[in-house]
Amino acid sequence: MIKLQLPLTEADVRQLKVGDEVALSGIMVTGRDEAHTWLINDKPDNVRKLLEGSVIYHCGPVVSKTDGEWKFVAAGPTTSIREEPIQADVVKEYKLRGVIGKGGMGPKTLAGLKEFGAVYLHAIGGAATLLAKSVKKVTDVIKLEEFGVPEAMWILEVEDFPAVVTMDSHGNSLHTKIKADSDKIAKELIGN
Amino acid sequence: MAFKLNKEKFRDAVLELIRLTSTELPRDVIAAMEKARDNEEPGSAAKSVLGSMLKNVVMAKADSTPICQDTGTNIHFVTIPEGISLRKVEQAIIEATQQATAEAYLRPNAVDSLTGKNTGDNTGVMAPYIHFEEWDDPAIKLQLALKGGGCENVSTQYKLPDTSLKAGRNLEGVYKCIIDAINKAQGLGCAPGVIGVGVGGDRATGMIMAKKQLFRKMGDSNPVQQLDDLEQKLLVDLNKLGIGPLGFGGKTTVLGVKIGAVHRLPASFFVSIAYMCWADRHHEMLFTESEVSYD
Numbered sequence: 156m157i158k159l160q161l162p163l164t165e166a167d168v169r170q171l172k173v174g175d176e177v178a179l180s181g182i183m184v185t186g187r188d189e190a191h192t193w194l195i196n197d198k199p200d201n202v203r204k205l206l207e208g209s210v211i212y213h214c215g216p217v218v219s220k221t222d223g224e225w226k227f228v229a230a231g232p233t234t235s236i237r238e239e240p241i242q243a244d245v246v247k248e249y250k251l252r253g254v255i256g257k258g259g260m261g262p263k264t265l266a267g268l269k270e271f272g273a274v275y276l277h278a279i280g281g282a283a284t285l286l287a288k289s290v291k292k293v294t295d296v297i298k299l300e301e302f303g304v305p306e307a308m309w310i311l312e313v314e315d316f317p318a319v320v321t322m323d324s325h326g327n328s329l330h331t332k333i334k335a336d337s338d339k340i341a342k343e344l345i346g347n
Numbered sequence: 348m349a350f351k352l353n354k355e356k357f358r359d360a361v362l363e364l365i366r367l368t369s370t371e372l373p374r375d376v377i378a379a380m381e382k383a384r385d386n387e388e389p390g391s392a393a394k395s396v397l398g399s400m401l402k403n404v405v406m407a408k409a410d411s412t413p414i415c416q417d418t419g420t421n422i423h424f425v426t427i428p429e430g431i432s433l434r435k436v437e438q439a440i441i442e443a444t445q446q447a448t449a450e451a452y453l454r455p456n457a458v459d460s461l462t463g464k465n466t467g468d469n470t471g472v473m474a475p476y477i478h479f480e481e482w483d484d485p486a487i488k489l490q491l492a493l494k495g496g497g498c499e500n501v502s503t504q505y506k507l508p509d510t511s512l513k514a515g516r517n518l519e520g521v522y523k524c525i526i527d528a529i530n531k532a533q534g535l536g537c538a539p540g541v542i543g544v545g546v547g548g549d550r551a552t553g554m555i556m557a558k559k560q561l562f563r564k565m566g567d568s569n570p571v572q573q574l575d576d577l578e579q580k581l582l583v584d585l586n587k588l589g590i591g592p593l594g595f596g597g598k599t600t601v602l603g604v605k606i607g608a609v610h611r612l613p614a615s616f617f618v619s620i621a622y623m624c625w626a627d628r629h630h631e632m633l634f635t636e637s638e639v640s641y642d
């Protein structure tokens with residue numbers, strides 16, 4: 156288990172390899188489809204400082220609010236591939252050092268991670284209560300009214316958030332390898 | 348004697364069913380996950396991930412919080428006695444859904460497809476989805492499944508014959524479609540999944556049958572011998588794909604395969620595949636005039 160303190164430097168992420176298990180602490184931000192589109196179309200400046208060196212987490216949480224304070228009740232990753240068209244652009248534009256989600260991403264993102272120096276971290280899909288417990292504090296939320304709870308950008312202070320590196324900054328993807336192997340077996344089973 | 352529905356009592360019972368389904372995995376699914384974890388190689392990512400999933404299940408139950416933040420499409424299969432008002436039952440389910448959302452057992456998950464606006468309470472056009480049937484018993488049976496978006500996105504439908512798979516209009520053709528679908532899904536449906544299949548029907552009824560299969564017990568047998576044989580064969584062969592938990596590689600790609608058949612038109616032969624994620628949240632409630640019980 157490699158402990159990582161956010162924000163990250165390029166050197167931090169360049170040493171990470173596919174298969175490494177990591178635990179993240181510090182400030183991270185959630186973002187899904189609406190957030191990614193907004194980041195690219197509107198280029199908001201108020202989030203630049205926040206995102207630089209941090210990671211964006213593909214997550215639409217279940218939240219509760221008591222005494223004016225937001226709490227993450229359930230917060231597992233959502234499917235990342237939906238952001239494939241613009242993820243690499245978001246990473247470069249906002250100097251992100253990582254993306255957290257599930258299911259992995261495609262060649263455009265993999266190339267972007269290599270070029271800029273960032274990694275794709277796979278969180279445990281469905282393990283929402285476990286992951287919510289690593290969120291120590293919700294420090295702020297952006298675009299809540301407009302985007303709704305799942306799509307808003309939640310700013311989180313996390314401690315030992317667990318994930319696995321499945322796409323590194325050297326062009327390696329675990330997803331590509333698993334797919335190539337299973338394609339071969341599927342072909343044999345289908346037998347054409 | 349006619350069954351009289353106490354709407355408030357029924358609504359409260361449905362709220363508890365939603366809470367239970369969101370926060371507790373059925374025992375047979377947990378047992379299948381434990382078996383899968385024990386079967387994976389020591390030190391593998393597959394074993395570690397299955398261990399974390401099971402840990403999450405224990406924590407969610409203890410805290411009464413959602414197992415997964417995507418509390419999914421709420422699918423209600425309701426069986427009612429003769430003479431009960433469908434509208435009253437529907438209204439009670441809607442109110443229970445709104446309350447469950449307010450209590451954070453459900454994430455606001457109903458989005459207007461034209462404006463993109465989230466209704467905020469999980470209700471809307473055909474949301475929640477309620478399917479009614481009738482029976483002779485003086486009780487309401489309510490089966491609820493919470494089916495997340497990740498696994499719904501990899502659910503799919505084939506039309507036989509399929510020339511690219513060389514799949515004909517027979518069970519061998521059905522087999523080929525299922526192998527292809529689960530291979531294409533990789534880890535995206537939050538493997539290891541439970542696979543519900545509807546053979547035949549039209550595009551809607553085939554998929555309803557596929558989703559109905561998800562209420563079956565993990566270790567049960569299909570009463571139709573041919574389908575049972577196919578289920579057993581697919582369970583073994585799909586796990587040869589090596590996709591593993593979350594697509595990290597491993598021996599466990601699926602936990603179960605359940606297949607039902609529906610009458611079809613002479614012109615059509617659909618294979619509908621409903622991929623359910625490992626967080627296979629479904630429970631059943633039996634509501635009589637005097638008591639409520641949950642499975």
